[in-house]
Amino acid sequence: MQKIESPTRPTAIDDLLDPRMAARLSQLDITSRKMLGGKLKGERRSKRRGQSVEFADHRPYVAGDDLRHIDWNIFGRLDRLFLKLFLEEEDLSLHIVIDASASLDCGNPSKFLLAQKLACALGYIGLANLHRVSVSAIGGFDSQDQPQLLSTIRDLRGRRRLNDLSRFLIQLRPGSGAPFTEACKRIALTRRGKGVMLVVSDFLIKEGYDTGLRLLMGGGYDLYAVQVLSPQELEPDIGGDLRLKDAEDADLAEVTITAPLLKKYKQTLSAYCNRLREFCAAREIVLQTVPSSTPVDVLILDYLRRKGMLS
C-alpha cells in the first residue's frame, strides 16, 4: 500500500520479459470470444470466408465468381458448378491499457512493475501472433516531467516490434493522477479495429471506474480487466496514529489503526472488489484480481488462460 521511495524500475527488455518465459509464451495466442474482422490478413481465423488453406464450405457458383475457386472434382461428379470456400485468416487488435497513476506506483512488489511485465508479456504474445498490438498508459509523466493524460503506442505487428513495445513500457513513469473516465473516453474514440482490450489497474479510482469501463466496453472489443493490488493493501501492516496521504491527490486521512478499523478496512476492500467483480460480470468483462506479488508467468499461464483470454 505504502509508496516505495525508490521502486524497482525496469531498464531493459530482459527486466520485463524473461527469454525463457518468452519461449513459453510463443505457444500461446490471444483468443477472442468474438470473431472479429481485421484489416490485414493475419494468423487469426475469421468468420469471414477468405483465402486460406483451411476449407470451410461449398456454395453454388453464380456468375461473376472467381473461376479459380470452382471445385472441379465436384463438377466431375455432379456436373454442377460449386465454389470451394476457405476460412479467411485476419489480424486481431490487442489493446493493453495500463493505469500509470501514482496509486499503481505503490506497494512492494510494485503494482506498476507487474502491470509493465504483464503488458510486455501479453504484447509479446500479440506480436508473435501477428496481431496489431497497441499499449496505452493512463496518467504518468511525459519526458518533460509533465503530467499527461494518455500516452499510446499503436499498431505494432510482428516480433520485430517487441523492442518498440518494451522501450515504450520502460519509459513510462507513473505518477500524478489522471481522470480515468476522460482517458478511457479518448482511448475508446481513438482505437481502431476490433479485438481484445486489457485494462490493468488497481481500480482504486475516486471518480469511479464505471463510466470509464463502460466506454471501453463497446466498439467490438473483448474487454479484460486485471486488478492489481499490493499485498500491503490486502493485509495492511501499519499501526499507530497515522496521517495517510493519498499518493494521487494528496488527500489526507487521519486514522488511528485499531483492530476494529483494520477489520472494517478489510471488509470495505472486500466489498469494493466484489462490487467491481459484479460490475464486470454484468457487462461480460472478464476480471482477474491479483496481488502484485503474483509472478507474471503464473498470471498469464494460469489465471488469464483459465479465463479464456489466452489459448
Add this chain to the structure above:
Amino acid sequence: MTFLSLNTALIAAAVAVPTLFILYFLKLRRRDLEVSSTLLWKKAIEDLQANAPFQKLRNNILLILQLLALLAGLFALAQPVITSRSLEGKRQIIMIDRSASMRSTDGDEKDPASKRTRLEVAKQRALEVVASLAEPGLLDTEGDRAMVIAFDTRADIIQTFTDSKAELRRAIESIQPTDNPTRFDEAFRLARAHLPKRKQLEDGNVTLHDELTEGGVAVQLFSDGRLPDIDKLRLQNDTGNRDELTYHLMGDPKSWNIGIITMRAERQYDRPEKASVFISLQSTSTTPRSVDVQLSVEGNVVAIKNVAFQAAKTKQVPFVTDKGEQLETVVEPESRGVVFEIERRDAAVLVATLIHPEPTSTAGAGPDRGDVLKTDDLGYLALPPARQLTVAAVTDGNLWLRIGLEGMRLSRPAKLIAPSAAQVFLDSPEAAEYDVVILDRWLPTITDDKGKSVQGLPPGRWLIIGAAPPPPMGLDDLGPGKSGVALNWKRDHAILRGVQLDDLTFPESRTTEIKPGSPMISLADGPSGPLIVEGSDLTRRAVIVTFNPLVSNWPLKPGSLIFLAKALDYLARDATDTAALSATPGQTITQRLPRGSSGVSLTPPEGNNAKVTLVAQPSGEIVYGPIKSVGIYTLTWDGQPAGGDTVVNGTPRRAISVNLADPFESDITPRSILSTASRVVSAEAQSESGTLRRLWPWLLLGMLGVLVLEWWVYNRKVAL
C-alpha cells in the same frame, strides 16, 4: 488535608493539562504515511463511526486515562498530606518536661498495668507531633521547623530549629529523666530567645522583633502540669500577639504518691553524740494510706516507724479557659512527720526508705498503680560527726570578747592572738583548723589581682568587730558617723533572733554604705548606715559589726553575748550542720576543702563508673553541678581532712546528700489546666495528636496504575 507544594502543582497543572489537550486534539504525534489511496480508509472510518455511536468515547478513553494519570501526577506534585490535626505554626517549639515528677510510672493513663513513665509517654507523643509536622515540599515550600527543649530547673536546647524530622526524633529520644524540680518560665524565655529575629526600623532605631509577629510562638508543651512558676508566664510576644501553647498532659489524675519532702538531723547541743532525724512526708492519695519509714545508718537498718495518712482533701477549682469554664480537681496533699533518735558520734550516711504495703485492688476503682514516684521514696542525709566549734580571735585584749568566748561550749578554748602576730597566724596552715576567726578592730591584708597588698578578707569564716573590710566582701567606709541608737534590725534573722537592740546606744560610729550588687545584707541599721551586716561568697562568709562595741553600752547588755554565740554558730553552720552537706537536684554542689587539697574526685550515686574528677581552686573550693539525680555524692581527695570529714584508708572523705525535698514536685497529681499570667490553657485531648500521612506516594502509585491501564487499552486497540 494540606498541600505542601500547591503553587508548584497549580503552575504545572496550568501548563500540563492544556498541553495534553492541545497534543491530543492537534494530534501532533501522528505519523505521515503516503498510501496508494485513502479511498478505502475513509470509507472504513465512515462505516466504523456510523456503526459505533460510542466510537468517539472509545477514542477518548485514552485521553481520559491520560488526563487521569496527569491529574494524579499533579496531585502528587502538590504533595497532599493528611493530618488529623493541623499545626498552624510554621515554627513549633517542642518543650518536654524531664523533671522528677515525670518519672512517675503512670504515663499510660489508660493502662494502669503499664509502668511507662510520664516522660516516656511524653517523648512518644512528641514524636507523633514531629511526625505530623509538614515536610518541606520538593520544590517551593518550606516544611515546618521545630526546636526541642528539655527542661527541669534548667532548660537545655536539645535541638535548634530544624525541619529535619530525623534530627528532631533523635533529639527527643535522647532526653533523659532527671530528679530535678521544675522551672518553666526560664525554659519558655529560652525558647523565645532562640526565635529568629527580624530587624525593624522604627523612628530611626533598629529594633529586633520575633519573626513570628503574626502567630506568635507555637509551643507544644509535654508535661504533667507540675509547673510551680506557670503563673509568671506571659503568653504574649513583644508585638502583643498571643503565643500558641498546646499543652499535652501526661499522667493519671487518679495516681498517688507518698514521698519524703524534707530530711534533716540535729545533734543535741549538750550531748552531741545524740542526733534527732526529722523526716517530713507528704501523701497525695485521696484514700487513707500508711507507709513504713525505715531508717538505716551506714547501711544498717536501725528503726522502722509506721506513718498513717488520712485521705488527702480534694477541691474543685473553676477555671475559665479558652474552651469555656472548666473545673479542675486539685488535691491538697497530707503531710506527716516522723522523728528518729539515733546515737552516733561519727559521721554517717543515713538513708530513709518508704516501704509501701502491697498494692491492693479497690472495688470499682480499678487496679491501684501504687506509689508512682520512686524518686522521693528514699531520703539521704550525710550526718557530720559530733563536734564543737573551734574559734580563734585576733584581739589586743577585749574583756567582753574574752568573757563571751569563755562562756561558750567550744571544743577547746578559743585561741587569742595579738594583732602583731595575726597576719603570720592567718597565713599559716594552722588557721585552717579553726572554724571561725574573730577579728577585733583589725583587718588582714591580702594580695589583690595586681599583686598589691590591700586590706581584705582571705577565704574563711569571719566575725569582724569594730572594723569594715572594703568591698566586695565588705562595705564602703565613708568616715566618722553619727552617734545614736539602732533604728531597725531583722529580728527574724538567725543571728538576731532573741537579741534586743532597743537599748543599744553608741557615742560614735562609722558612716558605711553597702555597694549595689554586693553580697552583703544589712541586719541592723543606724543613723549613719548599717551597723551589722552579713554576707558570703563562694569562699568567704562574714558577719561584720561596723561600730566598736567597747565604746557603746552593748557589752553591758546580755543580748551582746547572745549575738556573739549566734553569730559564731551561724558562721560555722556549714561545718557542723547537715544543711551544708545536702543539696537538691538542679543545684550545684559547692564545698570548701582544706587548702592544698588535690586529686579531688566526686562519686555520684550511680557509682564509680560515673566518678568525676574535680579541680579545687587555690582556696579549696570545688563546684560540681548541676546535680541530676538524688542520692549520696562522695567527695574524696588527697590532703588534709577538714573538721567534719572522715578518713578512710588515709583518704579524707565527705558525703553530700541530695534529696528531691520538693513538696511541689512530690505532689504528682497532674494538672490539666495551666493558669498562666496571661490566660488559662487546658490540656489537649490525647486523640487530637495525630500523625501525618503522605498521600503523594499513593497518588504516584495510582498514576502508574492508570498509565499501565492506558498502555493496555492502547495495545488492545492497536493489536493487529
